[in-house]
Amino acid sequence: MFLLDTFEIAGTVAFAISGALIGIRKELDIFGVIFLAITTAVGGGIFRDVFLGKTPPMAFVKPIYCLISILSALLTFIFHKKILKLKNIILIFDAIGLGAFTVIGSTTAMIGNMDKPFLVICMGLLTGIGGGILRDVFVKDIPLVFQREIYAIASVLGSTSLYYTYNNFKSISSLYMCFIITFAIRMIAVKYNLNLPVLKSGIHLEEHKACETEA
């Protein structure tokens, strides 16, 4: 699992930097920047643990990933102009993170839940995208992952492959296959700028407002 640990660290750094950069852009203070970096990096995992009943969440018990996030945030705060130039590397690290977090989320969920594919896939996805959703909500953006690019779907396909191959072959190589599928789909989407369909609805706001329910 050494390789996956390395990937997880790379992903944590990328997620934390993405949170810190957005915090700096929104002119948060240093506490806000650090908080946003931590949220982006470990927020998805915290909610995964809560949903699985594994409390206290690992992020609080084993604070290494929070410390990596704090360090990444501080470095981003100091060297943010240099870090902005590294955008291609950050995109690659981010895709590595998406892959590693999907593997970790899915495998954590599988313990004791091998008969629940939907749960496993959701927990892989939540670990991959939950932190980014929280980050965007905290700074008043509609989560990017809802709006464009192939991102969540890469995680869903990765953890689906993990669930079915692991269930049949009980081999650790399922984990690497999940990582590669998630990472590859994400990188292809970045390279070719692929997006999911958006409806240009032309719904007139008035017309729609009347229909709106409070559910």
Added chain:
Amino acid sequence: MFLLDTFEIAGTVAFAISGALIGIRKELDIFGVIFLAITTAVGGGIFRDVFLGKTPPMAFVKPIYCLISILSALLTFIFHKKILKLKNIILIFDAIGLGAFTVIGSTTAMIGNMDKPFLVICMGLLTGIGGGILRDVFVKDIPLVFQREIYAIASVLGSTSLYYTYNNFKSISSLYMCFIITFAIRMIAVKYNLNLPVLKSGIHLEEHKACETEA
């Protein structure tokens, strides 16, 4: 309980459509639209289960309601112009959903907590309105349920009646009474366009800012 199951499905469809329509209006991509539909339909129930310590939440374990939400979202994505014309039916389904979700939330909470009326009422309310609150937060709207119309109060009155009648008479008819009270209050509010009081505060922003605390 067959009737209540039917009501729950109708409510899930209505809540999911409301999430999908708002997702389309905000020009989310197809993943975002589906995610928002699921959140609206099952988000309240997920947090209810987490607060009650019932993990993993039922929505992940028994994915039928998520699947209904996905299907509703896809149909809304394809036929959104036709669905917009069904606004009266959606409002009725939504009120059915509010009633059914309040019953389910309250009864789930009552197991092992018959001595905690406040918990029971809060869990009924959370199941009824939690998904809509999450939906609005995700797309950067102040939750509609905080702003106008009689909505939450219908759920509160329904689950209050459920708690006290069930506690005294131990009859299944308490569940139907809760449903009818919640549904009826909501429909009357829709028909007569009833709202709760809002204070036109005229608080000058400057004046108020000075007072603002960070709590």
Added chain:
Amino acid sequence: MFLLDTFEIAGTVAFAISGALIGIRKELDIFGVIFLAITTAVGGGIFRDVFLGKTPPMAFVKPIYCLISILSALLTFIFHKKILKLKNIILIFDAIGLGAFTVIGSTTAMIGNMDKPFLVICMGLLTGIGGGILRDVFVKDIPLVFQREIYAIASVLGSTSLYYTYNNFKSISSLYMCFIITFAIRMIAVKYNLNLPVLKSGIHLEEHKACETEA
């Protein structure tokens, strides 16, 4: 612990008033104002209990703090102009609340987790600032605690002192020291208008957008 109970009630009142005032300013209806007051006062504690696996959260089981919040919200709704004039008292009560909530959050976390300083500090902080973060997210503001003033850091220093002194001396006076440190740092920050550093980044939005990742 009588003194701490008094402080907790003062803090609950201050937090609830801050939520209610913001709700009134955003022109929420009376339900929204009450909901926001409750969220501000007990939201942090609810998530602390969930993260610690203590379900159902104390706020639902022992509704006294919710009732205090509802009462505070109603009084704020009726007398909001008079309450706006009490801003200095509210700021002091708010600092008392931050101190008391930090003590309660940290000590709740310490039960069974005496070997996990990071968890203890995070739970003290979450109890102190979580409600305010939720309040701001619900009304579409970037949380104030991320943007300016010395607030969170007071809580972090307070619970750090609590963890280390209690761990070494097992004395109840650690609790009062935590309260005094948190309260004093916060009041000094208010008096001298101290802020944490913010980076005036001058990041061009275009430049940055290209770098943005979806993590």
